[in-house]
Amino acid sequence: MSEARTAGGTQPVMVDVAALAGVSHQTVSRVLNGSPHVRAQTRERVLAAIRKLDYRPNTAARALVTRRSQTLGVISFDTTLYGPSQMLYGIEQAARAAGYYISIASLRDQDTFSVHEAVDRLRDQAVEGIAVIASRVSAMAALARQIATVPMVTVGPTDPGRLPGAGVDNEAGARAAVRHLLDLGHETVHHVAGPDDWLEAKARQVGWRGALQDHGRPVPDCLPGDWSARSGYQAALRLADDPGVTAVFCANDHMALGVVRGLHQTGRRVPRDVSVVGFDDIPEAAFLTPPLTTVRQHFGELGRCGLELLLHRVQFSAPTAAGDDSSHQVAIVTPELIVRASSAKPGR
């Protein structure tokens, strides 16, 4: 009969609870793990002891023997941006609901080295799976190379065929935006794009071009941006030179807001002279001057969705994954066009 340390500064351990409840440590373990082979009365006694001692199981010991950390990792770049931070939130909520802890690794750069480092870091913590909020094509490639080492999904931007994940149908969103502007009567639509090597930027650009071509409209040169309001502003200054511009579709709301600012400064009125449409529907979009027409993404939903996918994979790849079932699962959410005052009929 091992004497349990009753006092002292140390945390109580399982045998302490067992001693107090008058059972063996294994019975305590059974109660903790919800085993059905415990008499109700015994369970009560154990639970009472747990409560009295404020006992909390040692996760490290448990992880050591079960080889499961109950932890998922999240790699995120640019938590600064609206989308990523929203998705992180959605992921965390979903993980908690599923009984998992979340460990994060946020990166400044999306280069191969940083990506590998982040994955390593998370693997060192024995995470059971990783959700990645990455967007750069390069980062995706780096991740694809590591997919074998640990279950992984992408959230937000997806790279169908290489990595499983939950994403938004950016192309459809862009098409909807362009179609809306054409329907209003605009001859064509200009585009302020996101960085070349971002998947979302690419997809939105493709959608924009596709919609114009489908309607047999001229496809103007595409203006480069970097998601920031500043880059939108600069694009607008260039756009202002061309009197033919009547409609601009921006790859995100922040750039759209910069475009509005730039147009305004050069004497073009929105939406009287030029219509502007964004993408994302940030919370303040409805309260900008003018309120911004945009394409709404449900980032939170996306995070939840992605995590579900990840959990599924974690379950499957239990000991040795290898030849998984459907390796390239992807969940696609279709975004929604929100029409506000920044887009209107061309006013000639």
Added chain:
Amino acid sequence: MSEARTAGGTQPVMVDVAALAGVSHQTVSRVLNGSPHVRAQTRERVLAAIRKLDYRPNTAARALVTRRSQTLGVISFDTTLYGPSQMLYGIEQAARAAGYYISIASLRDQDTFSVHEAVDRLRDQAVEGIAVIASRVSAMAALARQIATVPMVTVGPTDPGRLPGAGVDNEAGARAAVRHLLDLGHETVHHVAGPDDWLEAKARQVGWRGALQDHGRPVPDCLPGDWSARSGYQAALRLADDPGVTAVFCANDHMALGVVRGLHQTGRRVPRDVSVVGFDDIPEAAFLTPPLTTVRQHFGELGRCGLELLLHRVQFSAPTAAGDDSSHQVAIVTPELIVRASSAKPGR
């Protein structure tokens, strides 16, 4: 001589490395922990074996015996908001630099129950310390009650005297904003405040009122807001009834942007008729229409700062903290006024 499993799907463990390097597992441990009592040549051999096997130490086993998880927890509410997400990033960067992992717990509500739950959750993970990005007075109170159980600091809003933490001098920031408007020649300044039970909101309101009183100006009624652009918009509609309003100081940029929108809609021009100043300096502030005068906070810096404080406490409270040294350490950063086009001389 225990035969090391050379193949198999299992991860290599320390004895595997030891066997390959021809040493004991303890020597491997020494190399891993940077012990000086290892011959350089031996160290090399061990490192080579580690590399060859792609061995990675089991954190659970290590945590079990050292009783240190190398993990810090972050509790955050509203990762959605600009400030919190920025601070989270700063915290993560600083933690990584210090060799700590970060586990997050984000909460939807700031009520007592949620706060306790989050702390429990993090404690279950055996985090060595917790950084809290909370703002509600109620949440602070709940935290203060748990401070004894684990080292804790607040980041962002601070509650001097109760919890240690890194914060911004919101009052000084507000004073600077108000003074700026008075200097421009405005008779008084109206205020759209944040939620009553947020510490930042309170401090900014106090600063606003104080500055007005210092200059012997009338203190108008304060308009309530909830940080959202929508609430700013609504406040503006109310403000519009009063022709005497020439300057508005908003407790954050999003509300300021809503105020601008509301004023614009009711025919008041910014800054010609009314000057508007915000707080935060969100990245797009400079590209709003008009560019927003605001008070800049260095959120990232703040996160770093707070984490440093936390690490300090973690070090100190090693086995049994109890009577700590300076229990109410606080780092205060002074924000900076950024003048842009949304504020100007009253145009009568």
Added chain:
DNA sequence: GGAAGATTTGTGAGCGCTAACAATACGTGT
């Protein structure tokens, strides 16, 4: 009433690692 079965509990081993101590190797001065 007692054997066969089901239910509930206890026992021992070991997950992979570090901490303490023991044991060796290496030099140095006498």
Added chain:
DNA sequence: ACACGTATTGTTAGCGCTCACAAATCTTCC
């Protein structure tokens, strides 16, 4: 050559938990 101190390495014993299995208890039914 010897003892002695110092570098370097090895040995043993857990950390707190779960797993596999053994033991004890309670049923049930002939």
